[in-house]
Amino acid sequence: MKKIIKNSIKCNLCGDIIVSKHTHDFVSCKCGRCSVDGGNSYLRRSYTNSMDDFTELSEFEEVEETKENKDISKRIPNTIT
Numbered sequence: 001m002k003k004i005i006k007n008s009i010k011c012n013l014c015g016d017i018i019v020s021k022h023t024h025d026f027v028s029c030k031c032g033r034c035s036v037d038g039g040n041s042y043l044r045r046s047y048t049n050s051m052d053d054f055t056e057l058s059e060f061e062e063v064e065e066t067k068e069n070k071d072i073s074k075r076i077p078n079t080i081t
Helices: 067-075
Strands: 002-011 017-020 034-037 044-047 054-056 059-062
Touching (some): 002 034
Antiparallel strands (some): 034 044
């Protein structure tokens, strides 16, 4: 199972690298073209035109799946929207 250790993207228009550091930490680049959200809990992306507006920079680590983190992953999906 993958665990998010850094939730980050780079805006391909203005060059800003933006990081969401905690759950519900919605951060936008300076030009407003793209945003990140979710901290280390989930990945959420917002963009103006297409996914080509940003470059994914998030980092993950593999963790052993246990009953506890399996139950958590059912409640908080790891998705890009």
